Amino acid sequence: MADHDTAPGTAKELGAFLERRREQIAQRWADAALFRTVFTVSRDEAVEACKAVLDALADVSRSGRLEDVEAPGFGTVRDQLGRMAAARARAGFTPVQIAGEVAGLREPVTALLRAEFQDDADDERVTACTQALAVLTSTLRLVIMETTVSAGEELIARQRQQLLEVATPVIKLWDGVVAVPLIGTLDSARSQVVMESLLEAIVDQRAAYAILDITGVPTVDSLVAQHLMKTVAAARLMGAECIVSGIRPAIAQTIVQLGIDLGSIITRAGLADALAYALTQQGIVVSARPVTEAGPR
Amino acid sequence: MHAPITSTTRLPIGSDADLAWVRQQVRQAAADLGFNLVQQTKLVTAASELARNALVHGGGGHMEMTVLAEGAHRGLRLSFVDAGPGIRDVELAMTDGYTTGGGLGMGLSGAKRLVKEFTLDTRPGQGTTVTIVDWVSGLPAPRTGAP
Ligand SMILES: Nc1ncnc2c1ncn2[C@@H]1O[C@H](COP(=O)(O)OP(=O)(O)OP(=O)(O)O)[C@@H](O)[C@H]1O
Ligand SMILES: [Mg+2]
Numbered sequence: 001m002a003d004h005d006t007a008p009g010t011a012k013e014l015g016a017f018l019e020r021r022r023e024q025i026a027q028r029w030a031d032a033a034l035f036r037t038v039f040t041v042s043r044d045e046a047v048e049a050c051k052a053v054l055d056a057l058a059d060v061s062r063s064g065r066l067e068d069v070e071a072p073g074f075g076t077v078r079d080q081l082g083r084m085a086a087a088r089a090r091a092g093f094t095p096v097q098i099a100g101e102v103a104g105l106r107e108p109v110t111a112l113l114r115a116e117f118q119d120d121a122d123d124e125r126v127t128a129c130t131q132a133l134a135v136l137t138s139t140l141r142l143v144i145m146e147t148t149v150s151a152g153e154e155l156i157a158r159q160r161q162q163l164l165e166v167a168t169p170v171i172k173l174w175d176g177v178v179a180v181p182l183i184g185t186l187d188s189a190r191s192q193v194v195m196e197s198l199l200e201a202i203v204d205q206r207a208a209y210a211i212l213d214i215t216g217v218p219t220v221d222s223l224v225a226q227h228l229m230k231t232v233a234a235a236r237l238m239g240a241e242c243i244v245s246g247i248r249p250a251i252a253q254t255i256v257q258l259g260i261d262l263g264s265i266i267t268r269a270g271l272a273d274a275l276a277y278a279l280t281q282q283g284i285v286v287s288a289r290p291v292t293e294a295g296p297r
Numbered sequence: 298m299h300a301p302i303t304s305t306t307r308l309p310i311g312s313d314a315d316l317a318w319v320r321q322q323v324r325q326a327a328a329d330l331g332f333n334l335v336q337q338t339k340l341v342t343a344a345s346e347l348a349r350n351a352l353v354h355g356g357g358g359h360m361e362m363t364v365l366a367e368g369a370h371r372g373l374r375l376s377f378v379d380a381g382p383g384i385r386d387v388e389l390a391m392t393d394g395y396t397t398g399g400g401l402g403m404g405l406s407g408a409k410r411l412v413k414e415f416t417l418d419t420r421p422g423q424g425t426t427v428t429i430v431d432w433v434s435g436l437p438a439p440r441t442g443a444p
Contacts, residue, residue, distance in 0.1 A: 187317075226401050250337075257411055260403055
């Protein structure tokens with residue numbers, strides 16, 4: 001028998017032991033950082049969480065699939081383990097450190113195991129059970145590692161999504177006037193988000209004017225221009241007029257030479273000019289500043 | 298043709314993120330060579346068009362960026378290389394507004410207008426290479442605020 005193979009009898013025996021000593025093990029685990037710092041409402045909550053993990057381990061042992069990360073027994077606690085690992089990761093622990101904490105759960109169980117079999121002369125059974133426990137804990141570690149990895153991927157995807165939204169705030173400038181200051185690269189994904197949030201804001205704010213400020217967009221090529229035109233057309237369908245502001249001189253020259261006709265779009269040099277235009281159109285006069293633009297071009 | 302060549306950089310074109318990187322690198326190189334803001338913007342925009350064509354129509358490829366020196370003149374040569382389907386009718390593809398992909402159809406013709414030299418080399422089934430060259434206009438720009 002290879003020494004990492006666990007005899008079915010031993011696996012069952014380990015399972016029975018975990019079940020029998022459920023309360024004691026749970027009491028010891030509850031003080032481990034892995035549980036204590038995650039289940040903070042009460043100690044009882046932590047103890048319950050420990051018991052859930054123990055029940056799962058006992059189940060896996062009885063099924064004899066000690067080395068199988070896909071063992072059905074883990075199914076009931078996978079979510080909980082994921083939450084625990086995520087909480088530790090948020091607290092700044094690396095996956096390796098978290099794995100170390102999981103490995104640390106073995107020690108108190110081994111101690112109980114030895115104590116229980118102390119009177120027994122049967123050394124071989126103790127050794128076999130401790131080894132089986134070692135196998136089981138490393139499988140548990142793998143299960144948790146797996147959840148941290150997928151949590152990491154999820155986190156990146158979520159942050160990317162958040163960035164998309166954060167980077168495109170729609171601001172209400174005046175009654176009926178909304179604006180989006182665009183910053184950075186306007187790729188297709190960003191443009192989609194801009195268009196959606198702008199249209200939403202037009203509806204929510206009953207806006208008649210929407211300003212797209214591209215001061216922060218470094219390059220306007222044919223794709224960006226196309227996105228701008230589509231957004232303007234969609235806003236128009238919603239009953240709002242779009243004004244594109246912040247086209248810098250170098251970009252204006254480039255767009256013209258590129259051959260793109262933005263003639264159907266109302267443009268203004270800056271955000272302030274665009275707002276002035278929208279207000280004037282609505283018959284609002286801002287007196288502190290001479291009105292330079294009046295009426296459609 | 299343009300000698301001596303001072304340095305060549307090769308950048309991959311395989312994703313939207315690569316396109317952003319290409320634009321940044323071209324802008325940086327153009328600024329370092331002393332291109333003025335309008336020239337920089339035109340060159341970066343042309344590069345953006347051609348890199349996107351290599352990605353979207355050519356299935357990806359790479360850009361080769363070479364700094365050129367001819368006497369006191371400094372220039373930048375950018376080659377966009379892909380091994381895609383090639384362009385069957387170059388004249389048609391160079392027509393303003395012609396697109397096979399729902400674009401504006403201004404990329405190729407527009408890029409040509411934005412730079413001093415433009416060459417298109419394509420073989421159906423083999424791929425496409427578009428090379429553009431631009432020279433720093435006038436006297437070499439004074440190195441303002443150089444590190
Ligand atoms: N590298 C290439 N490989 C194969 N076909 C190309 C390549 N570059 C351009 N084409 C063809 O030439 C056509 C015109 O290109 P052009 O860049 O002018 O317009 P577009 O890419 O379709 O739209 P956009 O205005 O957004 O750039 C394309 O639709 C495509 O059929
Ligand atoms: Mg194109």
